[in-house]
Amino acid sequence: MRAAPRARTAPGRLVGEWDGPVAVFRGIPFAAPPVGDLRWRPPRPAASWDGELRADTFGPAPLQPQPPTDSVMYHTNFADRRALVMSEDCLYLNVWTPDPAPPAALPVMVWVHGGGNRYGHGSQEIHDGRAMAGRGLVVVTLNHRLGALGFLAHPELAAEDDLGASGNYGLLDIVAALTWVRENAAAFGGDPDRVTLAGNSAGAAHICHLMAARAARPYFRAAIGQSASGVGRVEGPLPSQAEAHRTGLAYADGFGGPDIGALRRVSGVELIVRGHFGPVVDGRVLTEPTDDVFTEGRQHAVPLLVGTNRDEGTVYARPGEDPAAVGAARFAGPVWHWARTHRATAPTWMYRFDRRPPLPPGLPDLGVHHTAELPYVLDNLDRRPTWRWQDTDRHLAALMADTWARFVTSADPGGTGLPPWPRFTGPDTTPALVFGDTVRQDVLRRPARP
Numbered sequence: 287m288r289a290a291p292r293a294r295t296a297p298g299r300l301v302g303e304w305d306g307p308v309a310v311f312r313g314i315p316f317a318a319p320p321v322g323d324l325r326w327r328p329p330r331p332a333a334s335w336d337g338e339l340r341a342d343t344f345g346p347a348p349l350q351p352q353p354p355t356d357s358v359m360y361h362t363n364f365a366d367r368r369a370l371v372m373s374e375d376c377l378y379l380n381v382w383t384p385d386p387a388p389p390a391a392l393p394v395m396v397w398v399h400g401g402g403n404r405y406g407h408g409s410q411e412i413h414d415g416r417a418m419a420g421r422g423l424v425v426v427t428l429n430h431r432l433g434a435l436g437f438l439a440h441p442e443l444a445a446e447d448d449l450g451a452s453g454n455y456g457l458l459d460i461v462a463a464l465t466w467v468r469e470n471a472a473a474f475g476g477d478p479d480r481v482t483l484a485g486n487s488a489g490a491a492h493i494c495h496l497m498a499a500r501a502a503r504p505y506f507r508a509a510i511g512q513s514a515s516g517v518g519r520v521e522g523p524l525p526s527q528a529e530a531h532r533t534g535l536a537y538a539d540g541f542g543g544p545d546i547g548a549l550r551r552v553s554g555v556e557l558i559v560r561g562h563f564g565p566v567v568d569g570r571v572l573t574e575p576t577d578d579v580f581t582e583g584r585q586h587a588v589p590l591l592v593g594t595n596r597d598e599g600t601v602y603a604r605p606g607e608d609p610a611a612v613g614a615a616r617f618a619g620p621v622w623h624w625a626r627t628h629r630a631t632a633p634t635w636m637y638r639f640d641r642r643p644p645l646p647p648g649l650p651d652l653g654v655h656h657t658a659e660l661p662y663v664l665d666n667l668d669r670r671p672t673w674r675w676q677d678t679d680r681h682l683a684a685l686m687a688d689t690w691a692r693f694v695t696s697a698d699p700g701g702t703g704l705p706p707w708p709r710f711t712g713p714d715t716t717p718a719l720v721f722g723d724t725v726r727q728d729v730l731r732r733p734a735r736p
Contacts, residue, residue: 291386293473298335302386303342308419311381311474312409313345316466317459319375320431325550326443326455328570329377329462345378346371347407348432349558358649359601362657363401365670366411374435374554379428379463380408382415383474390475393482394424395694396467396506397664398460400487400514400657403564404433417665421691424476426467430459434537435554437563439530442546444569451570453530457492457499458571464505481505482694486512486660490592492565494624495524497586498579499571508697510690511592511624512663513656516565516576518623520615523575530566537561580627589697591690592625593637593718594618597653617656618733626712626732634710635699638730640722641682644674662686662721678723686721 291302291309302311317329324330349372353360364370385392397413399406408427415425430436436456443452464483471478483493483506493509494516496502516524525533538544540560541552549557567575579585599613625634639659645651661667665687667675685704693699700707705725708717718730 292338293381293386295470295473296334297332299338300341301338302381305382305416306420307384308416309383309386309474310416311341313343313378314341314381315345315377316379316428317377317462320377320435320455321374323550325374325435325554326438326440326452326546328455328458332377344368344380344409345429346373346376347409348372348376348429349374349435349554350401350405350407350432351559353405356649358645358652358655359657361646361649361670362643362655362660363406363410363412368411376407376429376431377459377462378408379426379466380415381474382419382425383476384419384422385475386473387475388472391472391477391480392422392424392475393480393695394426394467394471394476394478395482395484396426396428396464398428398430398483398485398489398492400485400489401432403437403456403488404558404562406432406488411669412660412666413664414666414669415664417687418691421687423691423694424471424474426463428460428463430456430463432456433558434561434563435557437565438534438537439527439566439568440534440538440544440546441531442544443534444527444531447570449570451568452527452534453566454568454571457495457565460492460496461499461502461505461571464502468505480507482508482510482697484510484690484694487514487657488564490514491516495565495572495576497588498574498576498584500573501571503586506586506588508589508693509586509591510693511590511621512659513594513598513617513621515592515620515624517580517627518577518620520620523577524572525566527567527569530568580624583627583631585628585631587632589632589693590625590628590634591637591693591699592621592634593639594621595639595654595656595658598656600652601656614733622712622732625710625716629710629712633698635707636710636716636718636730638718638720638728640720641679644676644679646672659686659721663690682721682725685725
């Protein structure tokens with residue numbers, strides 16, 4: 287019988303499981319539980335342990351509401367076979383590796399989930415890392431704090447902080463996970479100097495912001511951003527601390543007053559169902575607007591792969607609203623801006639995803655909707671076993687995952703056996719790769735924005 291895989295990390299020893307040829311370590315604490323007095327504070331290091339910790343069960347997801355169960359977004363992202371367990375104690379990550387031996391020196395992909403800073407977690411089945419690890423990568427997925435628990439800014443929080451910073455606790459969680467990967471990747475056969483930060487939707491926007499954050503630069507050497515951006519946003523540049531504090535005070539008033547001590551005693555479940563929060567210029571991880579950093583070419587000069595789906599706006603368009611305009615304003619336009627402002631700094635590639643997934647009967651036809659690419663890029667079609675996948679879908683998923691894996695391995699998405707992919711040129715048109723019923727090069731035009 288094959289012995290269980292083991293890893294010796296800085297906090298202690300772990301025992302994982304084999305999932306076919308891939309070792310998986312689930313529910314690894316990468317930071318202390320952000321509860322009690324640690325609510326709305328930067329993450330602290332996880333406690334060490336004696337003996338061996340069994341890493342065979344995913345940790346709890348962050349506290350969060352759920353989208354309607356009859357929605358396309360729910361069925362694409364959240365319709366898992368496992369019951370969803372949530373807790374404010376949520377700072378856990380997962381590792382998949384084909385070779386858990388320290389000398390392996392494999393490239394590492396750290397995946398950041400999407401969900402609009404309200405939903406999602408690193409243990410969603412759609413983010414499973416087995417197929418990508420089978421391509422010779424160490425894959426890490428992670429949780430971070432969401433909603434008000436992850437992004438509330440407040441003057442009392444700034445007053446108790448040594449840098450006068452508040453907000454962005456969710457971003458700081460990602461940096462803490464990256465720090466953990468830097469310190470422990472070798473224990474799973476990974477090379478800490480070959481880390482690619484990848485993600486979709488809000489996760490992609492977080493990656494964009496972290497490219498502007500000096501504190502995060504030592505921790506990744508390439509980036510992948512799918513369907514969202516932290517620059518060129520329709521909402522404008524990130525809120526300043528003063529603006530974020532006003533929002534935070536108004537939010538606190540909804541619970542009876544501005545006192546942060548009292549707010550720390552409110553149930554986390556109550557806190558996350560109110561308000562909509564996201565990154566701000568906090569003064570710690572983001573010391574200036576991300577747009578300013580990219581406009582001046584001062585971001586992390588790493589190879590970048592970005593793209594969008596053909597019908598991004600269909601999920602979000604209100605009655606009477608043009609989905610194409612919504613998609614251009616919220617997704618395609620900002621992603622184009624991200625690529626355009628980065629192309630002179632480091633090699634940049636752009637794609638468009640054009641394959642309409644075979645949604646289950648009874649769901650509305652939203653075309654190539656936001657997040658439709660997710661089952662394909664990580665080769666996880668089997669995580670939606672009731673969808674009527676065709677051979678075209680399977681071939682496309684294998685090709686996209688091979689391409690993403692090549693980028694993680696070499697910081698270039700091209701190579702033997704893969705379609706040639708020219709770099710982004712811009713500003714008004716650019717060569718790109720289109721992943722659809724066929725895979726082809728095409729010239730994409732800058733999206734028209736209202």
